Amino acid sequence: MKLLIWVIVAIVVVGGLAWFLSADKSESSSQQQQQTDNAEQLSEDGRIISTDEDVFSEIDDALNTLE
Amino acid sequence: MIKHTFASSIIILVILSTFALAAGTSTGNSRNASVVSVEVDEVPAVSVNTCEDKADVRSRIKCRFENTVVAKREAVEFVEEACRDSQGEKREACNQLYKRSKACYNNSDAIAKKRCFLEKSGININRGGTFRAAPDESKRNYVILLLYNLQEKIEGMQENGNITTDQATSLVTKIVEIKKMILSGAKRSEIVPKMQEFKKEFRLVISSLKGDSAQ
Numbered sequence: 241m242k243l244l245i246w247v248i249v250a251i252v253v254v255g256g257l258a259w260f261l262s263a264d265k266s267e268s269s270s271q272q273q274q275q276t277d278n279a280e281q282l283s284e285d286g287r288i289i290s291t292d293e294d295v296f297s298e299i300d301d302a303l304n305t306l307e
Numbered sequence: 308m309i310k311h312t313f314a315s316s317i318i319i320l321v322i323l324s325t326f327a328l329a330a331g332t333s334t335g336n337s338r339n340a341s342v343v344s345v346e347v348d349e350v351p352a353v354s355v356n357t358c359e360d361k362a363d364v365r366s367r368i369k370c371r372f373e374n375t376v377v378a379k380r381e382a383v384e385f386v387e388e389a390c391r392d393s394q395g396e397k398r399e400a401c402n403q404l405y406k407r408s409k410a411c412y413n414n415s416d417a418i419a420k421k422r423c424f425l426e427k428s429g430i431n432i433n434r435g436g437t438f439r440a441a442p443d444e445s446k447r448n449y450v451i452l453l454l455y456n457l458q459e460k461i462e463g464m465q466e467n468g469n470i471t472t473d474q475a476t477s478l479v480t481k482i483v484e485i486k487k488m489i490l491s492g493a494k495r496s497e498i499v500p501k502m503q504e505f506k507k508e509f510r511l512v513i514s515s516l517k518g519d520s521a522q
Contacts (some may be wrong), residue, residue: 290417292460292513295453296506298421302450303502305439306495 357381364388371467384401389451389486398479401490404428408452413460424452447489457509458482463514474512481505 288294358370358377367388371378390401390467402429429445430438438446457480465475485501 287454288417289421292457292509295457299450299453299502300499302438302446303451303495303498305446306498307443 315461358435365476365480368479368483369472372462372472372475375466382491388483389464389490393490397490397499404448405452408455411452412456420456424449424456447492450489451486454482454486461509469516470512478509478512481508 287294287298289298313475348390355370355374355377358367358374358381361367361370371381386402387405390398390405393401408424408427411420411427414420414423428448428451430441432448460484461470461475461478464470465472481501482505485498485505488501490496
């Protein structure tokens with residue numbers, strides 16, 4: 241009887257953890273999708289500034305728009 | 308009884324190992340862990356209490372590179388170097404720009420960082436307007452934040468020993484001068500040559516860095 245209770249507790253705990261981890265993965269993939277959307281939106285406004293040369297080009301472009 | 312105890316032990320072991328697995332794969336605190344290691348690596352200042360007593364910008368910047376504890380304290384207590392020539396509301400606006408943009412620099416994602424810079428500069432990219440149509444002041448703010456981003460990178464390279472204090476001082480002094488020009492409303496034709504000068508020096512420092520690592 242005791243063993244049966246332990247087995248049920250173990251199943252509940254392991255099942256709960258598995259559910260929690262899968263929810264975490266799903267949230268992470270949703271964040272990746274959001275970032276991709278942002279990238280598409282921002283690429284219309286200009287470059288993505290990931291390198292020093294990107295930053296320089298961005299500064300030059302911004303300075304060129306000054307009145 | 309022995310059978311039950313053995314079975315219970317196995318089950319407890321399985322439960323505990325799942326917790327250990329979950330903790331091991333979590334990245335929630337990895338950023339904080341790196342912050343702690345940086346704090347441990349800090350070199351304490353040697354008998355220098357302030358860098359504000361230095362007469363010129365270059366000396367103050369060099370002093371801060373050499374005394375990181377003083378630099379961190381004075382970054383909170385004193386107005387940012389680039390804002391110091393501005394007066395009244397402009398000075399306060401400049402100071403506020405630095406304060407509200409602080410969160411952007413911790414962003415490791417380039418897209419989110421750019422979005423943050425644009426927003427903190429006062430450019431609402433979600434409104435569908437173009438950058439060109441934004442107010443001049445917002446565009447100037449944006450350039451200042453981009454320059455500050457480069458400044459942070461230079462400070463990091465100096466802290467890690469990748470570039471010398473003199474190299475970092477020279478580059479950051481140039482950045483501060485450019486930012487002052489932008490804030491004072493200098494014309495594009497005056498800012499661009501200074502920017503070219505800075506870019507040339509920055510590229511030279513970076514290329515020497517790559518040359519060193521290739522050897």
